[in-house]
Amino acid sequence: MLAQVLSAGRRLLTHSVSGSAEGARQHVGGRRARCAAMLLSLIFCVLVAGIPCRAQSPCQQFVNKIKSLKIERTGLQNDMKDAVAQQKGIIATQIKQLDAQISAEAKKLNNCYRTSDKLAPCMESPDVYYTPPFGSGAGWTVTKGNWDDPVNGHNKDNQNGLQAYAFDFVRDENHDGVGESGKKILAARGGTVYAFVESETGNSSGGGNPPGYTGVGNFLVIKHTDGTFGVYWHLSKDGVLVNLGNTVKRGDVLGLSGNTGNSSTAHIHFDVRTGWSLGYPADKKEYPSIKIHLMDYNHTCWRPKAGDSVLSVFQ
Numbered sequence: 644m645l646a647q648v649l650s651a652g653r654r655l656l657t658h659s660v661s662g663s664a665e666g667a668r669q670h671v672g673g674r675r676a677r678c679a680a681m682l683l684s685l686i687f688c689v690l691v692a693g694i695p696c697r698a699q700s701p702c703q704q705f706v707n708k709i710k711s712l713k714i715e716r717t718g719l720q721n722d723m724k725d726a727v728a729q730q731k732g733i734i735a736t737q738i739k740q741l742d743a744q745i746s747a748e749a750k751k752l753n754n755c756y757r758t759s760d761k762l763a764p765c766m767e768s769p770d771v772y773y774t775p776p777f778g779s780g781a782g783w784t785v786t787k788g789n790w791d792d793p794v795n796g797h798n799k800d801n802q803n804g805l806q807a808y809a810f811d812f813v814r815d816e817n818h819d820g821v822g823e824s825g826k827k828i829l830a831a832r833g834g835t836v837y838a839f840v841e842s843e844t845g846n847s848s849g850g851g852n853p854p855g856y857t858g859v860g861n862f863l864v865i866k867h868t869d870g871t872f873g874v875y876w877h878l879s880k881d882g883v884l885v886n887l888g889n890t891v892k893r894g895d896v897l898g899l900s901g902n903t904g905n906s907s908t909a910h911i912h913f914d915v916r917t918g919w920s921l922g923y924p925a926d927k928k929e930y931p932s933i934k935i936h937l938m939d940y941n942h943t944c945w946r947p948k949a950g951d952s953v954l955s956v957f958q
């Protein structure tokens with residue numbers, strides 16, 4: 644739909660430019676065409692995307708390609724149902740070829756996400772984009788969003804709270820209300836491993852386990868090139884899989900999820916801070932979180948809310 648709207652808009656624009664030297668009447672027509680093109684884009688943006696449109700991200704071309712290949716594959720799968728035995732073999736080969744093309748495009752997409760530090764829709768400085776801090780396995784949901792989340796937010800209704808722009812993601816694929824731990828935690832953005840704790844086993848939720856435990860649990864801090872810090876919380880014991888000083892790219896495995904610290908079920912709490920004290924947690928010095936946007940498989944420049952499903956672009 645987007646492609647159709649944009650190409651319709653482009654056709655109209657091309658017509659208006661080519662007609663501009665041919666007299667005032669066509670010039671007016673060109674202006675009308677431009678307005679029509681803008682209107683078409685606006686209708687698409689507001690009704691379909693629900694956001695004001697800006698330039699497409701450089702990775703969008705791979706997303707579009709994968710989507711069209713998948714449509715083609717669905718068509719072939721339908722053909723397969725009605726095919727006679729002789730045709731089935733041919734269709735199966737075609738499906739196999741499409742699968743190979745899809746995974747080749749998926750690799751290009753992953754590479755694009757890893758290497759594009761700034762994407763057009765999120766370019767207001769110092770904003771950049773972040774991918775979800777986990778792989779593409781289904782079942783990841785936001786259970787707690789930002790301070791302004793209508794359902795469940797960190798520092799609810801207090802935009803100056805230290806965790807005002809944090810997200811909690813729970814993986815609960817079997818929907819039993821219990822988060823699954825030991826899941827791979829991926830870098831939401833590239834940077835350098837700046838600090839971590841992985842020796843904790845305690846949980847401070849509901850009186851503490853062991854009783855009286857009040858620790859923050861295990862966490863990992865990545866320093867970004869703009870001086871901000873991505874923090875990944877509640878990791879499992881010995882759940883850090885990188886070393887201090889390592890350089891990581893977006894999508895690299897950092898560690899394993901867990902339920903340590905102030906956590907009622909296994910999950911990953913992710914936020915981006917303006918600074919990080921190497922004395923933490925002993926010095927209790929914390930810096931505020933900043934507003935970030937996520938890019939997942941289905942969204943660009945997205946600030947998900949509690950209850951939203953999130954699908955990573957990485958394996």
Ligand SMILES: [Zn+2]
Pocket residue numbers: 787797809810811912913
């Ligand atoms: Zn949280």
